[in-house]
Structures are given as structure tokens and as C-alpha cells.
Amino acid sequence: MSNATPQDAPHDRLIEGLASDLRPVQPLPSPGRRAMIWLGFVILAALVLSLIADLSAFAQRFMASPDMWLAMLGSALTALLAAIAAFRLSLPDSSRAWAWLPLPAVLLWIIASGLGCLRDVVLPGTYVPPLGETMECLAIIVALSVPFSLLMFAMLREAFSLLPGLTATIAGLAVAAASATVLNLFHPFDAAVVDLLVHAFAVALVVVVSRIYGARLWAFPNFSKAA
Amino acid sequence: MERRSRPGPVSPCNRRAASSEQPLKGRDSAPGVGEMGRRNMLAVADATAFIPYSGAPAESMVASHARTGSRRRMATAEQTADDMRRSALMAAAQAGDKTAYQTLLRDCVPLIGAIARRQGVSADQVDDVVQEVLLTIHRARQTYDPGRSFTAWLRVIAERRAIDLLRQSGRRGARELHAPIAFENYPDETADPAGGLHHADDSGRVSRALASLPPRQRQAVQSLVLNEQSLAEASALTRRSKGSLKVNLHRALKSLRGSMEREG
Numbered sequence: 001m002s003n004a005t006p007q008d009a010p011h012d013r014l015i016e017g018l019a020s021d022l023r024p025v026q027p028l029p030s031p032g033r034r035a036m037i038w039l040g041f042v043i044l045a046a047l048v049l050s051l052i053a054d055l056s057a058f059a060q061r062f063m064a065s066p067d068m069w070l071a072m073l074g075s076a077l078t079a080l081l082a083a084i085a086a087f088r089l090s091l092p093d094s095s096r097a098w099a100w101l102p103l104p105a106v107l108l109w110i111i112a113s114g115l116g117c118l119r120d121v122v123l124p125g126t127y128v129p130p131l132g133e134t135m136e137c138l139a140i141i142v143a144l145s146v147p148f149s150l151l152m153f154a155m156l157r158e159a160f161s162l163l164p165g166l167t168a169t170i171a172g173l174a175v176a177a178a179s180a181t182v183l184n185l186f187h188p189f190d191a192a193v194v195d196l197l198v199h200a201f202a203v204a205l206v207v208v209v210s211r212i213y214g215a216r217l218w219a220f221p222n223f224s225k226a227a
Numbered sequence: 228m229e230r231r232s233r234p235g236p237v238s239p240c241n242r243r244a245a246s247s248e249q250p251l252k253g254r255d256s257a258p259g260v261g262e263m264g265r266r267n268m269l270a271v272a273d274a275t276a277f278i279p280y281s282g283a284p285a286e287s288m289v290a291s292h293a294r295t296g297s298r299r300r301m302a303t304a305e306q307t308a309d310d311m312r313r314s315a316l317m318a319a320a321q322a323g324d325k326t327a328y329q330t331l332l333r334d335c336v337p338l339i340g341a342i343a344r345r346q347g348v349s350a351d352q353v354d355d356v357v358q359e360v361l362l363t364i365h366r367a368r369q370t371y372d373p374g375r376s377f378t379a380w381l382r383v384i385a386e387r388r389a390i391d392l393l394r395q396s397g398r399r400g401a402r403e404l405h406a407p408i409a410f411e412n413y414p415d416e417t418a419d420p421a422g423g424l425h426h427a428d429d430s431g432r433v434s435r436a437l438a439s440l441p442p443r444q445r446q447a448v449q450s451l452v453l454n455e456q457s458l459a460e461a462s463a464l465t466r467r468s469k470g471s472l473k474v475n476l477h478r479a480l481k482s483l484r485g486s487m488e489r490e491g
Contacts, residue, residue, distance in 0.1 A: 014358055014362075017463050018328070019328050162391075
């Protein structure tokens with residue numbers, strides 16, 4: 001069974017070291033199941049936050065502007081698909097093509113949000129929020145992203161990605177999309193241009209920070225670090 | 228799109244064996260494999276109707292390119308048997324069987340080497356790829372689904388690590404110039420012809436300074452400087468984090484510098 005060849009000899013010490021370090025491990029659940037666990041936490045957080053949200057205003061707002069449903073559906077689908085893609089990419093043998101999975105939902109999210117801006121331009125009576133109010137959106141998205149990110153990256157760390165930058169970026173997208181979806185509970189106005197730009201900035205901020213810090217999760221083993 | 232099968236405590240090999248009514252006693256198993264590995268391998272033998280192990284996994288992969296139909300079928304059967312045996316060993320390793328794990332890693336070495344060479348890694352760098360892949364298998368062993376092909380899982384990891392190395396070599400090649408004659412002819416302006424006389428004395432001072440270091444700092448210097456181990460390798464062998472090794476090496480070098488300066 002053991003095919004010891006002269007080629008093996010240089011690796012014997014490493015193999016013995018790794019074997020002595022061996023601890024029993026449980027195979028990870030499937031990426032889909034891990035994504036559902038994370039989304040379950042997001043939904044739980046949304047339910048808790050809905051207790052303090054003005055749900056009647058939320059319902060009225062969505063009745064008045066149906067395109068916001070589309071935008072919310074787009075962000076929710078983005079969170080779902082990006083989470084599945086991130087957990088899939090966290091496996092060392094996954095294809096980088098999984099990164100494209102959330103693209104249709106992202107497009108729906110962007111287009112539906114753009115419709116809100118268009119209404120702002122076409123209908124002169126639409127309420128345009130001042131910058132101060134839109135900054136609350138930024139604060140809410142960033143604040144929600146912290147617990148969502150902590151759980152997401154704690155779960156991702158159980159796996160081992162050989163595409164750390166891409167995985168962290170997609171994970172950041174899932175976190176930002178989930179935060180933007182929950183934000184709708186506290187969004188007292190339609191999406192205007194300034195508001196949309198602030199949302200886009202907040203989402204980009206979360207994705208970039210995730211990319212920078214999340215990619216360090218799997219720094220070992222790496223040629224550049226190990227050399 | 229979710230194609231990953233649900234992992235469970237029983238691998239397909241075991242499931243198939245469990246459905247077989249043949250007794251497992253009396254089958255030969257590989258030497259040096261733990262109890263769990265032996266059980267899994269007996270199950271593989273049941274599942275594969277006693278297809279003998281070829282003893283050359285890398286060659287069996289190459290053999291898949293056999294020209295005739297019968298040879299191709301034989302090669303495929305050997306591949307399947309090899310793959311199922313590796314999957315069983317990995318499942319045993321996930322359960323903590325160290326002997327099965329060592330057998331698996333040794334079995335992987337020629338296969339990783341073959342994959343690295345096929346990716347275009349030069350002969351002097353193949354060992355680097357092998358070590359990185361072995362470390363990756365260790366770190367990522369919980370991500371392996373026993374219901375899937377181990378060889379396919381390993382192949383993707385080995386290919387990625389080989390490509391990582393090629394990219395890094397390419398970047399280094401773009402920055403550095405290989406000119407051995409110019410290097411040899413370049414005069415060292417700081418060279419001290421009498422330096423050799425002080426060398427023995429310096430060695431003694433360094434040894435004394437090393438002996439005075441705390442154990443962890445001495446271990447970091449021993450692994451990373453004297454044994455010339457990579458950070459990853461030293462981390463795996465000493466069971467200390469890379470960060471801890473770096474910090475201890477930094478402190479050790481600072482202490483050594485202070486000691487040497489004090490001694491003049």
C-alpha cells in the first residue's frame with residue numbers, strides 16, 4: 001500500500017508532523033445548508049428589529065411604490081445567492097464560476113432601485129430626503145453588517161478557500177445585501193438619487209472592507225507567507 | 228445548482244459494503260493502516276470486487292490515456308479502485324486515524340508531483356508544490372465530502388497550488404535577474420580578509436547567546452533560521468501559530484543583537 005519512493009523522502013518529516021497533529025474532524029455541512037443557517041440568523045435579526053419598526057408605514061410605502069418590492073426582492077435574492085456562492089467558494093475544490101451566481105439578482109436590485117430614482121425625476125412631488133437622513137441609511141447598513149459579517153466569516157473560517165479574495169468579496173456582497181434588505185424596515189422614504197448613491201456607497205464599503213480583512217482568514221498555507 | 232451530496236458518517240464505499248452479504252473477514256489489507264482505515268479498505272475491496280491495488284497511483288492516472296479500449300477500461304477500473312481506496316483513507320483520517328492519514332499522504336505525493344509537472348512546474352520546484360498541497364490537505368480536510376471523489380478533490384487543489392507557485396515564480400522572475408558570472412565577479416566592498424580568523428570566536432558567542440534565550444524564542448530561531456524551515460512548515464511541526472513564531476523570532480533576534488553588542 002505504502003508507495004515509498006525516493007521522491008517521498010523529503011516529505012516524510014512533514015507527513016509525520018501533520019499526522020501527529022491530526023485531530024478528528026466532522027465533514028462540513030453542504031454550502032447550501034451553511035448558507036441557510038446564516039440566512040436564518042439574518043431573518044431572526046430582521047424579526048427582532050421588526051418589533052421596533054413602524055410596520056404600518058413600511059406597508060404603506062410599499063403599497064404606494066411597487067418597484068420597491070422589486071428592489072427589496074433583488075437585495076434579498078442577492079443575499080441568498082451570494083451567501084450560497086460564498087460558502088461554495090470557501091471549499092478548496094470549487095470553481096471560481098460560482099462567483100457569477102448572484103449576478104442576476106444584483107442586476108434586478110440595481111435596475112429596480114434605479115426605477116425609484118427615475119420616479120424621483122419624473123414626478124416632481126416626490127419627497128427627496130436631505131443628506132442627513134440618507135446618512136442614517138449608511139449608518140444602519142454598516143451597523144447591521146457588523147454582526148452579519150462576524151457570523152459569516154466565522155462560518156467561512158471553518159472551511160478553507162484557495163480563492164480568498166474572491167470568497168471574501170462575495171461574502172461581503174451577501175452581508176451588504178442582507179443589511180440593505182433589513183434596512184427597508186427603517187426606510188421612511190422612497191429611494192431618491194442621493195439616497196441610492198449613499199446605499200451604493202455603503203454596500204461598496206462593506207464589500208471592500210470584507211475583501212481586505214476577510215481574505216486574511218485563510219492566509220495559511222500560502223507561498224508568499226510560507227517562503 | 229447544488230450538486231454537493233449530503234455528507235454523512237458513512238461513505239458510499241461503506242454503504243455498498245453494508246449492502247453486501249459477503250463477510251469481511253479474511254481479506255488482506257494494506258500494512259500500516261489503522262483499524263478504521265482497514266475497515267474502510269475492506270469495504271472498498273467489497274465494492275470493487277477485489278480489484279488489486281496497482282501500487283502506482285500516478286502511473287494509473289497516466290494510464291487512463293491508454294490507446295486501446297480494453298486498456299482504457301482497465302485503467303479506468305484501476306483509477307476507480309485507487310480513488311475509492313483514497314476516499315476511504317481520507318474518511319478514516321477525518322475520524323482521526325493517524326496511520327490511515329500517513330498512508331494517504333504518502334500515497335498522494337507521487338500523484339501531486341505528476342499533476343504539478345503536468346502544469347509546467349519545473350523539477351526543482353515540484354517538492355514545494357507537494358509540501359503546500361500536503362499542508363492544504365491538512366488544513367482543509369474537513370471540507371472533503373466522503374461521498375465525492377478524493378482524487379478529483381486533490382487534483383483541483385494540486386493544480387491551484389501549482390498555478391500559485393508558477394505565478395509567484397513569474398513575478399519573482401520579472402523582478403530578479405539571473406546572472407551568476409556577474410554575481411561572482413562583483414567585488415564585496417565590505418569584505419574583511421581577516422574575518423575568517425574571527426569566525427570561530429563569533430560562532431562561540433552566537434551559541435552562548437542562543438543558549439541564553441527563552442525556550443520559545445530558541446525554538447523559533449532553530450526552526451526558521453538554523454533549520455531553514457518555511458513559516459508554514461515550522462508552524463505545522465512545532466504546533467505554534469505563524470504569528471507566535473514570527474513574534475518569538477523577532478524578539479530572539481533583538482535579544483541576540485543586544486547580547487552580541489554587549490560582548491563587543
